Amino acid sequence: MTNKLWFQVGVGVILVLVIIRLFIEVQAIFDPLFIIAQTIFVPLLLGGVLFYLSRPLLRLLEKRNFPRWSGVLIVLLLIILVFYLLYAMIGPMVSKQVNSLVDNAPAIIEDVEDYGMYWFNQRDRLPDSIEEQLNGLQGKMGEWAGNIGSWVLAFLGSLISGIVTLVLVPFFLIYLLLDHDKFAPFIAKFFKGERKTWIRKTLSDIDATLQAYIQGQLFVSFLVGIMLLIGYLIIDLDYALLLALIGMATNVIPFLGPYLAVIPAIIIALVQDPIMAVYVMIIMLVAQQIESNLITPNVMGNALDVHPLTVITLILAAGNIAGLWGIILAIPVYGVIKTIVSNIYARRQDIRETATKEV
Numbered sequence: 057m058t059n060k061l062w063f064q065v066g067v068g069v070i071l072v073l074v075i076i077r078l079f080i081e082v083q084a085i086f087d088p089l090f091i092i093a094q095t096i097f098v099p100l101l102l103g104g105v106l107f108y109l110s111r112p113l114l115r116l117l118e119k120r121n122f123p124r125w126s127g128v129l130i131v132l133l134l135i136i137l138v139f140y141l142l143y144a145m146i147g148p149m150v151s152k153q154v155n156s157l158v159d160n161a162p163a164i165i166e167d168v169e170d171y172g173m174y175w176f177n178q179r180d181r182l183p184d185s186i187e188e189q190l191n192g193l194q195g196k197m198g199e200w201a202g203n204i205g206s207w208v209l210a211f212l213g214s215l216i217s218g219i220v221t222l223v224l225v226p227f228f229l230i231y232l233l234l235d236h237d238k239f240a241p242f243i244a245k246f247f248k249g250e251r252k253t254w255i256r257k258t259l260s261d262i263d264a265t266l267q268a269y270i271q272g273q274l275f276v277s278f279l280v281g282i283m284l285l286i287g288y289l290i291i292d293l294d295y296a297l298l299l300a301l302i303g304m305a306t307n308v309i310p311f312l313g314p315y316l317a318v319i320p321a322i323i324i325a326l327v328q329d330p331i332m333a334v335y336v337m338i339i340m341l342v343a344q345q346i347e348s349n350l351i352t353p354n355v356m357g358n359a360l361d362v363h364p365l366t367v368i369t370l371i372l373a374a375g376n377i378a379g380l381w382g383i384i385l386a387i388p389v390y391g392v393i394k395t396i397v398s399n400i401y402a403r404r405q406d407i408r409e410t411a412t413k414e415v
Contacts, residue, residue, distance in 0.1 A: 096224075103228030107236065108270045110135060114233055128233045132226070146297065153298040163327075258399040265391045272352075277307040280347050284317070287339035293321070294328050303340075307347075309380075310387050311371050314344050366390075 110131045117127035240259045244252050281304025288296035303317035318340045325332035370390055374382035 096228075099224035100228050102225045103232055104266075105270055105274070106135065106225070106229050107232040108267045109274065110229075110233065111236070111267075124234060128230060131233060132230070149297050150301065153295045157295055157298065254399065254403050258396060261395045261399060262392050265395045266388060269388050269391055273308055276347060276352055277304050279351055280304060280307045280343055283343040283346065284339065287343065288321070288336075291332060291335045291339070293332060293336065294324055299324065303343075309383055310367055312383060314340060 113134070114124075114127045114131050117130060118124065122130070240256055243259060244256045247255050281300050284303040285296060285300035288300055293299065299317075299321045302320060303314075306313040306317040309316065318336065321336045321340070322333045325336045367387065370386040371383050374386035374389075376382075378385075
């Protein structure tokens with residue numbers, strides 16, 4: 057019975073649950089490690105994203121007989137140049153739109169409040185259940201208004217933390233570019249024979265999965281941002297570039313990204329002209345249909361091959377467990393786990409076929 061797969065999986069699950077339980081009991085001992093992990097998590101994540109974006113260029117330079125250190129230096133200079141050109145081209149326009157939005161924020165808030173009060177005044181004509189929800193929402197809006205000060209302080213704290221993070225990102229990127237090919241041999245040296253070969257293949261497959269997801273997702277987000285910008289410019293929406301950049305940034309969040317991106321665009325459209333809100337929703341719908349049916353299948357292919365229902369389930373579960381970061385990382389983590397499980401299954405099949413041939 058111990059050789060049965062279901063028995064081994066059951067024992068493995070029980071051991072994992074026991075380890076998690078013991079870990080929870082002695083969690084205080086690991087608090088310093090949690091603090092260190094939280095400190096380096098975001099810089100390491102951003103450094104990893106830049107690493108997967110820039111590694112193809114590094115490999116190209118190495119094929120041209122450039123030494124590793126010179127290739128890394130060229131990659132860093134090109135990254136700096138790209139960010140500088142982006143800042144020079146769109147920085148002034150974004151800054152102008154942000155300043156204009158800040159200056160017009162009181163008027164926008166007043167207009168939004170007028171829309172809200174109009175609907176609140178119509179609540180007597182609505183069913184009782186909806187009326188109760190509107191009354192509750194009105195109370196929450198008062199609480200939110202009272203918390204604006206704390207939100208501003210939290211934003212400033214996050215801004216300072218973000219600046220520190222940006223300072224650390226280049227260091228992680230440099231070490232990843234210099235020593236990335238040492239990780240797999242370091243892990244594989246603890247194993248021998250066919251198991252060592254399997255470990256190296258699994259690590260290579262994980263690396264390919266992460267590369268396909270990161271490069272594909274960022275490219276898709278870039279194209280979505282371009283489509284939104286074109287659509288917003290066509291309908292002459294205020295703050296078109298800023299709203300398109302928001303749409304580009306939020307598109308990295310699976311499933312929820314488009315809904316988060318359309319909210320500020322609809323608010324601006326309602327203030328500018330109520331009919332513009334309909335145009336914004338049409339533009340977002342068209343962009344998402346093009347992205348989901350044309351761009352993503354051709355750009356990312358079957359890199360992860362995750363069913364939409366699985367995506368929704370993962371996002372909801374990860375959001376409840378780890379918040380925003382859980383939502384962002386749920387799909388790539390699932391892809392890594394799926395790759396590992398697929399390799400384990402293939403390994404077991406090979407062992408079973410080999411045993412059958414020997415018999």
